[in-house]
Each structure stands twice: as structure tokens, then as C-alpha cells.
Amino acid sequence: MNLTEFRQVLADHPRHGLRFVISDQAAIADHFHVTEVGRVEKRFVDCGGQPRQTVACVLQTLVAHDVDHRLTTDKLAGILKLVDSLDLPVDAPVEVEHQERSVSVDAVDGVEVANGVVEFSLAAKQTACLAEDACGLAPTPQGLNVIGGDCCGGSSGCC
Numbered sequence: 001m002n003l004t005e006f007r008q009v010l011a012d013h014p015r016h017g018l019r020f021v022i023s024d025q026a027a028i029a030d031h032f033h034v035t036e037v038g039r040v041e042k043r044f045v046d047c048g049g050q051p052r053q054t055v056a057c058v059l060q061t062l063v064a065h066d067v068d069h070r071l072t073t074d075k076l077a078g079i080l081k082l083v084d085s086l087d088l089p090v091d092a093p094v095e096v097e098h099q100e101r102s103v104s105v106d107a108v109d110g111v112e113v114a115n116g117v118v119e120f121s122l123a124a125k126q127t128a129c130l131a132e133d134a135c136g137l138a139p140t141p142q143g144l145n146v147i148g149g150d151c152c153g154g155s156s157g158c159c
Contacts, residue, residue: 001108001120003057003080006094009111009118010077017117018071020061020096022106023124028061028098031069034079036060039086040095048131057088058105060097073118096122 001009020028040058045051094108106122113119129135 001094001111002091003088003094004090006057006108006120007077007080009113009120010073010080013073013113013118015116016073016113018073018076019117019119020098020122021119022098022104022122023109028096029063029067031067032061032063032071032098033069034059034071034076035062036097037079037083039083039088039092046130048134050131050134052130055089055092056095057083057092058095058097062099095125096120 017030019030020032022028036059038058038060040056042054043051044053095105096108097103097105105125107125108120109123110121111118112121
């Protein structure tokens with residue numbers, strides 16, 4: 001979900017509660033805080049030698065000890081207005097950084113609204129070869145972990 005879509009969901013459902021559900025159906029505790037909203041920019045070179053850049057809007061959450069805390073759609077919309085100075089692209093993907101055992105960053109993947117709560121579903125981010133045409137790496141079937149072997153098709157020169 002991009003920033004424009006995310007903001008529109010918040011605007012369409014004022015005074016609603018918020019929930020973020022991680023892909024395995026566990027939810028970030030309802031008393032979470034949003035401690036940061038940031039523009040996260042990544043500049044890199046893919047394994048085919050192509051320079052690339054991504055920009056995302058990342059919401060950092062923190063689950064504190066104040067279990068009565070509840071963030072609403074209105075409050076989060078107000079927080080997002082404060083970051084307009086960061087010049088976030090309107091089509092920047094929205095991601096949520098949260099901590100269980102370690103810090104994870106998941107993409108906001110969908111939304112459901114029911115019983116006064118806006119529930120955003122989070123999906124795990126995946127790695128991918130962005131230069132398949134240049135390095136000869138065959139796409140890995142989803143869910144299959146490849147261990148060992150040449151990472152980019154042997155003699156391609158990438159890696």
C-alpha cells in the first residue's frame with residue numbers, strides 16, 4: 001500500500017481504532033505507539049551492475065507498558081501530516097517497523113475495516129534478484145530456500 005492510499009484509509013475512517021496484523025496472524029499489541037515516521041532511502045547497485053534507488057515511508061512502532069494507550073486513525077493522520085517536510089513521494093510504499101525478538105520491517109499489504117477498527121495487514125518483505133536478465137539467475141519458486149550453488153548462474157560475473 002502506498003502513502004496516498006494509506007492516508008486515504010485513515011481519512012475515510014475517522015475516530016477508528018488501529019491494528020497491525022503480521023502475516024502469521026499475530027498482531028502488534030493494541031497499545032502500540034508510533035515513535036517515528038521516516039523517509040527511508042536506499043541507494044544500491046544490483047548484482048547486474050545497475051544503480052537503483054528506493055524510498056519508503058516507515059512507521060516505527062513501540063509496545064510500551066502503558067496498556068491503556070490506543071492510537072486512533074485521526075491521531076495517526078495527524079502524525080503523518082508532520083512528516084510532509086520529508087518530501088515523501090506519494091507513491092512511496094508504507095512499511096511498519098516493529099520488534100518482537102528482533103526488529104522486523106513488513107510492508108503494509110492490505111486493509112479491512114470492521115467494528116470501528118481499521119486493521120492493516122502486514123506482509124514480510126522478500127529479497128529478489130533485480131537483474132535476472134543480466135545474471136541468468138532463474139527465479140526461485142516462492143517458499144523455496146536455495147542453499148549453496150552459484151548465486152548468479154556461474155560465469156555471469158555478478159555477485
